[in-house]
Amino acid sequence: DTGVSQDPRHKITKRGQNVTFRCDPISEHNRLYWYRQTLGQGPEFLTYFQNEAQLEKSRLLSDRFSAERPKGSFSTLEIQRTEQGDSAMYLCASSLYSTGGGETQYFGPGTRLLVL
Amino acid sequence: AQKVTQAQTEISVVEKEDVTLDCVYETRDTTYYLFWYKQPPSGELVFLIRRNSFDEQNEISGRYSWNFQKSTSSFNFTITASQVVDSAVYFCALSYTGGGNKLTFGTGTQLKVEL
Numbered sequence: 001d002t003g004v005s006q007d008p009r010h011k012i013t014k015r016g017q018n019v020t021f022r023c024d025p026i027s028e029h030n031r032l033y034w035y036r037q038t039l040g041q042g043p044e045f046l047t048y049f050q051n052e053a054q055l056e057k058s059r060l061l062s063d064r065f066s067a068e069r070p071k072g073s074f075s076t077l078e079i080q081r082t083e084q085g086d087s088a089m090y091l092c093a094s095s096l097y098s099t100g101g102g103e104t105q106y107f108g109p110g111t112r113l114l115v116l
Numbered sequence: 117a118q119k120v121t122q123a124q125t126e127i128s129v130v131e132k133e134d135v136t137l138d139c140v141y142e143t144r145d146t147t148y149y150l151f152w153y154k155q156p157p158s159g160e161l162v163f164l165i166r167r168n169s170f171d172e173q174n175e176i177s178g179r180y181s182w183n184f185q186k187s188t189s190s191f192n193f194t195i196t197a198s199q200v201v202d203s204a205v206y207f208c209a210l211s212y213t214g215g216g217n218k219l220t221f222g223t224g225t226q227l228k229v230e231l
Contacts, residue, residue, distance in 0.1 A: 033218060042120075042207050042221030043161070056216050089159060093219075101213030102149035102168055107161035 002026070004108035006092050012114045013082055020078045021111045025094030032075050033105060034067060035091040036060065043091050049075060050097060082115045089113075118143050120210050122222035129198050129229055137193045137225045139208030145169075148212040150184065150191045151219065155205040167191065198229045 005024045013019050025032050031050050035043035046065070047057045051072035061067075064083075069075040079086055089112050093105035119142040129135045141150065152164040165175065167184050175182045179196045195202055205226050209219040 031217070035219075040223070042209070042223050043219070045218040045220070048216055048218060056218070091161065093161075095217070097217075101147065101217060102166065102211060103217060104151070104163055104166050105217075105219060106163060107153075109158065109160040112159070 004092055004094050004106055006090075006108040006111050008111055009109060010112050010114075012116065014116050015082060015084060017082055018078065018080045019082060019113065020076055021090055021092075021113075022074060022076050023092030023094075023108060024074045025092070026106060029094035029096050029106075030072065031095045031097045031103070031105075032069055033093045033095070034075070034077055035093065037089040037091055037110070038087075046077075079113075082113075084115050087113055087115045118145075118148075118210050118212065118215070118220040120208050120220055120222035122208055122225050124225045125223070126226040126228070129227070131200060131229055131231055132197050134194060134196050135198050135227065135229075137195075137206050137208075137227065139191045139193065139222060141189050141191065141208070141210050143210060143212060145212040145214065148210060149217075151209040151211070152182070152191075152193050153207045153209060155207060155224070157204070161207070164193075195227075198227075200229050200231060203227060203229045 033048040034046040037043040049069040089110045091110045093107045095103040095105045121140045148169045153161045205224045209221045211217045
C-alpha cells in the first residue's frame, strides 16, 4: 500500500511564471485535501475534493490558484502569475470519507515552492 | 471558529528525559476530533493519533501517551524516555464533521532531543 505522493518535491520559479503541482492520493481514498505551510507555521487549509467534486475553497485560495481532480483520482494545483508570497510548502493529504466523520488524513511529502 | 494553541514554540531536552507537549483547543462543536502529527526535517507530516470528543480515555502507545481533558480543552502529548529520533516539530490539529473534516493546526512545537 503506497502512501500519498507529490510531484515535484521542489520547484524554483521566477515571479510571474505559472506552476503546477500534482498529488496522487492513497488509491482507495475518496477525499483529497490541499494545505499550505509557511516557515514556522502549521499547515493551513486551501481546498478539498470528494471524488471529483471540489467541495470547499479557503479564502486563502485567490483567483490565481486553481485545483482539479479529474476522475476523482490524482489532483493538480496550479498557481498562475506566481508572487514571492506564494513561496511555501504545499501539502496534499487524502482520507477515506465516512459518515461518522473525523477520518484520518494521511499526508504526502509536500512540494516546496520558492518564487524568486 | 476553530482554534488550536501550542504555546511552546521550542523545547530542548536531554535524551531519556520525559517531555510533555501542550495543546489547547477552541471549538463550539460538540462533535470534534483531535490529532497529533509529527513533522521530521524531511517535511512529511506523520500521523500519530486521533481522538474523538466523546472518548476522554487516555491512550498509551509505547513511549507515547496522550491526555485528553474536555474540562480544560486540552490534548497533551507526553514522550517518555525521549530519544534523538524524536527530534521533530509536533503539530496538534482539530477537525469537526460540519467543516468537511478539514484540519485546523496549531503553530507546532519544535522538540530537540540532545545526547
